[in-house]
Amino acid sequence: MSNRRIWVAGHRGMVGSALTRYLEARGDHVLKADRSVVDLRNQIAVEVWLKQNRPDAILFAAAKVGGIYANDTYPADFIYDNLAIETNIIHSAHAADVDRLVFLGSSCIYPKFAPQPIREDALLTGPLEPTNEWYAVAKIAGIKLCQAYRKQYNRRYISVMPCNLYGPNDNFDLQTSHVLPALIRKFHEAKKMGRSEVVVWGTGTPLREFLHVDDLARGVVFCLDNYDGYEHINCGAGSEISIRELAETVQRAVGYVGRLVFDTAKPDGTPRKIMDSSRLRALGWAPEISLEDGIAGAYRWFLANNEASREPELATAS
Ligand code: GDP
Numbered sequence: 001m002s003n004r005r006i007w008v009a010g011h012r013g014m015v016g017s018a019l020t021r022y023l024e025a026r027g028d029h030v031l032k033a034d035r036s037v038v039d040l041r042n043q044i045a046v047e048v049w050l051k052q053n054r055p056d057a058i059l060f061a062a063a064k065v066g067g068i069y070a071n072d073t074y075p076a077d078f079i080y081d082n083l084a085i086e087t088n089i090i091h092s093a094h095a096a097d098v099d100r101l102v103f104l105g106s107s108c109i110y111p112k113f114a115p116q117p118i119r120e121d122a123l124l125t126g127p128l129e130p131t132n133e134w135y136a137v138a139k140i141a142g143i144k145l146c147q148a149y150r151k152q153y154n155r156r157y158i159s160v161m162p163c164n165l166y167g168p169n170d171n172f173d174l175q176t177s178h179v180l181p182a183l184i185r186k187f188h189e190a191k192k193m194g195r196s197e198v199v200v201w202g203t204g205t206p207l208r209e210f211l212h213v214d215d216l217a218r219g220v221v222f223c224l225d226n227y228d229g230y231e232h233i234n235c236g237a238g239s240e241i242s243i244r245e246l247a248e249t250v251q252r253a254v255g256y257v258g259r260l261v262f263d264t265a266k267p268d269g270t271p272r273k274i275m276d277s278s279r280l281r282a283l284g285w286a287p288e289i290s291l292e293d294g295i296a297g298a299y300r301w302f303l304a305n306n307e308a309s310r311e312p313e314l315a316t317a318s
Pocket of ligand 1: 069
């Protein structure tokens with residue numbers, strides 16, 4: 001039982017809500033700042049709030065996030081919002097004398113053709129994947145901010161890089177979501193409407209690594225308690241799956257019997273993206289939720305929380 005006061009920045013999102021669930025179950029006190037109270041893009045608002053609340057640590061899960069289409073379509077939002085949020089929170093944490101912070105990045109920080117599985121030291125060794133370079137550049141800046149405040153001020157700010165995530169509170173909007181929630185929704189609606197086929201973007205050949213957000217939440221808090229290094233650290237599931245196999249797995253979980261059609265006019269993105277998470281594994285963290293169980297749980301969550309409020313006719317445009 002611990003009773004630290006921890007600010008989960010971005011507590012309403014998929015990652016932030018998983019962190020909040022996990023910390024509260026352990027007895028930590030989670031501080032939350034709603035958007036109506038603090039706009040994280042506003043430097044003054046963030047600094048005032050942090051100086052007033054002075055948490056023991058910050059788990060930095062606030063970000064503008066989205067799938068391949070959203071990243072490619074709204075580059076200015078992705079780079080500006082994320083850079084602003086990062087400079088505001090990390091600088092203000094220092095100004096408010098908050099000494100512990102865990103910044104969350106993404107596996108898209110790595111070069112498009114990085115050697116696989118991708119080790120932490122592949123950062124900045126080659127060009128990025130163009131569909132999400134705006135987000136990636138902002139996340140790389142976040143890592144560098146943590147390192148700069150550590151180097152100049154001895155702040156114990158660390159960075160954790162998750163692979164592709166999924167779970168409760170995911171975004172199921174087909175235009176802006178990532179692939180896994182999009183597939184859950186597409187198969188569910190096709191089943192419900194009796195459609196004969198489901199469209200999957202790209203060729204189906206890209207390989208991705210999927211981690212349940214509850215496993216990530218344990219990993220992030222594990223890092224807060226057990227890791228204090230200058231270099232960022234990878235947090236991945238350790239196995240990869242093609243988009244076609246993923247689609248077939250989701251199809252089985254949903255119980256849809258129609259055909260898969262691949263829309264090759266849509267981008268594939270980076271061909272392969274599996275991280276080497278052996279550093280974190282060696283420290284003692286390991287994922288616990290299998291992809292099959294996790295997808296079944298995510299589908300149950302979708303049915304309980306998302307489905308009723310959506311209009312299937314509109315939602316299936318892809
Ligand atoms: P990425 O890992 O940054 O590329 O992000 P995504 O999760 O958005 O996409 C992963 C892969 O899934 C890409 O190759 C997409 O083209 C593919 N994909 C297949 N169907 C879909 C879909 O309906 N939505 C999304 N977002 N991606 C899809």
